[in-house]
Amino acid sequence: MLLAVDVGNTNITLGVYRKEELIGTFRMTTKQSRTSDEYGIVICEILERRGIRSSEIQEVILASVVPDVMHSLTNGILKYLKVTPLVVSAGIKTGIRIVTENPKEIGPDRIVDAVAAYVKYGGPVIVVDFGTATTYDLVGKNGTFEAGITAPGIETSGRSLWGGAAMLPAIEIKKPASILAKETISSMQAGLVYGAIGQTEYIVEKIKEESGYKDAVVVATGGLGRIIANETNSIHKYDANLTLEGLRLIYEKNRK
Numbered sequence: 319m320l321l322a323v324d325v326g327n328t329n330i331t332l333g334v335y336r337k338e339e340l341i342g343t344f345r346m347t348t349k350q351s352r353t354s355d356e357y358g359i360v361i362c363e364i365l366e367r368r369g370i371r372s373s374e375i376q377e378v379i380l381a382s383v384v385p386d387v388m389h390s391l392t393n394g395i396l397k398y399l400k401v402t403p404l405v406v407s408a409g410i411k412t413g414i415r416i417v418t419e420n421p422k423e424i425g426p427d428r429i430v431d432a433v434a435a436y437v438k439y440g441g442p443v444i445v446v447d448f449g450t451a452t453t454y455d456l457v458g459k460n461g462t463f464e465a466g467i468t469a470p471g472i473e474t475s476g477r478s479l480w481g482g483a484a485m486l487p488a489i490e491i492k493k494p495a496s497i498l499a500k501e502t503i504s505s506m507q508a509g510l511v512y513g514a515i516g517q518t519e520y521i522v523e524k525i526k527e528e529s530g531y532k533d534a535v536v537v538a539t540g541g542l543g544r545i546i547a548n549e550t551n552s553i554h555k556y557d558a559n560l561t562l563e564g565l566r567l568i569y570e571k572n573r574k
Contacts, residue, residue, distance in 0.1 A: 321361075321375045322565035323403070324427065325382035325391065327450040328473075329541075332361070333562035334370055340559055340566075342368045354390045358398030378403035379569040381426040381561075404572060406430060411571045413437070416463040427561060428466060432457045434564030435537045439555065442531035444522060446553065447561075448540030450474055452514070454521050456529055464529065467521055472514045472542045479506065493545060511545060519552045 320335040330346040344364050352360070362372040378395055380403040382388055388405075395403050404410075406426040412433050416424055428447070432455055435445045441459040446452065451474065454467040470478070472491055480486045489503050497512055499505035526532050538547045539560035547556035557563075 319370070319374045320377040320379065320566060320569060321395075321399070321401075322562045322569070323378065323380040323382075323391075323395075324430070324561045324565065325380065325384050325387060326427065327384060330387075330391075331562065332364075333559065333565075334365070334368075334375070335562075335566050338566070340562060342370060343559065343562065344368065348384055348387065352387075352390055352394075354393035354397060357391050357394030359394075361394065362398050372399055375399050375401060377401065377569065377573070379406070379565045380404070381406035381430050381565060383425050383427050404569060406565070406568060410568065412568055413571060414457065414461055414463050418463065418465065421463075424463065424466065428453055428455050429463070430561050430564035430568065431455065431539060432463050432564070433567050434557075434560045435535075436461050437567055438557070438560075438563070439535045439537055442529070442534040444525055444531075444534050444536045445560070446518060446522070446536065446538045446540075446543065448472060448514075448538065448543040448546060452517070452540075454525060456525055456531070456534070458529075458531070465525070467525070469517060469521070472510055472546075475513075476506070476510050479510075491542060491545070493549065511549075514542075514546050515549050518546055519550055522552045 322333045324331045334342045365372050378401045431445045435443045436457045441457050443457050445455045450471045452469045452471050456465045458464050480488045493511045494504035494507040497508045499508045536553050537555045538553045547553040
């Protein structure tokens with residue numbers, strides 16, 4: 319079995335594949351400091367509770383945007399799963415050619431998403447990932463990573479809102495019954511959700527306009543992506559496991 323590990327700024331998402339079938343996913347928080355032993359024990363325990371023996375994990379691929387956790391995490395995997403993880407980094411085969419000014423600046427999570435979107439949906443394709451940041455990435459018809467836009471994530475914007483305004487509470491981010499809010503919580507929900515919808519529609523339209531890819535497929539992923547995808551025709555597909563699928567595809571390209 320293959321364990322795919324996506325280390326984001328907020329969560330570490332793990333997926334277990336039996337060949338091409340995703341048989342289980344789970345999450346860990348990124349911000350909690352852990353030793354290599356803690357990472358190894360937690361991962362093994364979660365696997366076992368899902369009915370997957372840790373000894374069944376024979377391959378691991380890992381992509382991370384948080385360098386600080388990499389030493390402990392990779393060592394935990396090596397010690398407890400007895401597998402050296404393949405890390406998505408410069409020089410790895412992806413099938414995507416990056417044609418931006420500085421390819422090394424493109425985060426591995428964005429490359430992984432681009433690989434999955436291009437393989438699954440063809441090109442040109444626009445990938446919108448609603449995570450800690452909301453990112454918009456353009457992959458051309460021949461599999462070239464051509465451009466990327468980065469905006470504050472919905473939850474990140476929310477934390478700034480209630481963290482910076484003393485009288486505003488922390489809220490659940492969801493679409494309110496109406497944009498015509500009549501009290502504080504739905505007012506904030508309306509601003510965050512409808513603001514994200516408007517941003518998505520405008521940025522996607524501008525990408526299509528300036529690239530000339532008027533018929534580009536738009537694929538969304540990320541925890542809050544479903545909320546936005548359900549409310550706009552600018553997004554054609556919502557794919558919750560896009561990043562994990564990209565990791566699996568990259569592993570297949572690099573396996574010996």
